[in-house]
Amino acid sequence: MNVLTDNFSTFGDGFLGTVELTVYASVLALVLGFLMASFRVAPVGSLRVFGTVWVTVLRNTPLTLLFFAVLLGLPRFGLVLPFKVFAVLALGCYTSAFICEALRAGINTVPRGQGEAARSLGMSFGQSLGLVVLPQAFRSVIPPVGSALIALAKNSAIAGAFSVTELLGTYRTLSELGYNIVWTFVWIAVGYLIITLAISALFNALERKWGVAR
């Protein structure tokens, strides 16, 4: 028990680091995922190809390899940023592929007649997508986007191993100080549970408010 009370600030820093990583990477992933999803349904061939390649490659890349390439590779091009920014980049890009697929699957759940009706009213591609299809798709993508973001929060643990301040990384400090390693891990586990359950609760609330009544 005193592992937690003695080192509350260490755990707090790690916890906040994980939350920060998760939030920034989520925003990046949502923006990029939305962009890629719109590329994948666009009428322009080269954008479709770009979106497809982006999703296929990133979905099949081990996240550790991506971290390895981004954190240790980009500095070779003279791009020197804090490790935290690199970690957000890697996590965000990786998750954007899954968000993109969730959004695309959501667009597929909107009945065809909706898009056809919008078109027959003379709406343009942008209008029918933005005013008719996406608002309806939004309701059915809440659960899959939620699980993608939970996966993101869990994946942020990898950043800790690349020496970004983060919850999992706290074990190193504490084991050097000679605290019981098993209890340290118990509290780390509790920290992750709090984060994933919070995201899950948030998306449950969203689902109750906006989700499709089925």
Place this chain on the structure above:
Amino acid sequence: MTTANALYDVPGPKTRKRHRLYGIASTVVILALLGWILYLLFDTDQFTYTKWMPFEYKGIQELLLRGLGNTLKAFGLAAVLSLALGTLLAVGRLSDHRPVRWLSTVVVEFFRAMPVLVMIFFIFVALKVQPLPALVVGLTLYNGSVLAEVFRSGVNSVERGQREAAFALGMRKVHVMSYVLVPQAVRAMLPAIISQLVVALKDTSLGYLITYEEFLHAGKLIASNLDYDLPFIPVVMVISPIYIGMCMLLSWFAGWVSRREQRSPKTGAVDVAPAEPGTLLPRVQ
């Protein structure tokens, strides 16, 4: 591409022209981006002989191959063990006895909620296990739990009539399961199972973080060698196509199985699962 057709009309000559213009513009932008990356690569001297020289040596090639072998070994062990654990946990969750059901539910939900890396580190650091067993056990606990959910939802998604008919013929639960429900469920769930194995294959790279001598670790050894002028980018350029290629091959196989099963009359009573990586806990529903 049915949705794409629902989003816009079959374009007329004017729109086709406009789209072609957009197409050319975006192609130019994408090509410019690629060109810029290529320029950066040349500009920072990534293609010099010294940096690519190590790949000519037999010792280095063997190091990479050994790493690849270790990755595949970890993957094979984790795959077999997590299929076994998944079966066991699914049997537990479908059990008629409440304590068994309750216990396996707790196990499944806990291991799905934990980051797999935390488990691997716990086993490696706190229990002081060798890297390979630590990696395999961590992957097995996580993927086994996800697979248990896949199996369970597969069995539950077999049409109710199948189970009822089997019970009506006087079969016991064991027989209903093994002769009627599971064969259909496994066929329908095969794509989802293979996709989960892709996740396991990707996660073997976590072994790098606990100094298991796998593919990425071998790459790191070469990349940090001063004799070859720190050939970091060349190493990434050699390793990532192999890694991504292996995962893509397995993903493609999952997709192929999914398309085949959808046509098969033997899965008529079940919905074939889409080939997607299993989503991860706390079920948002």
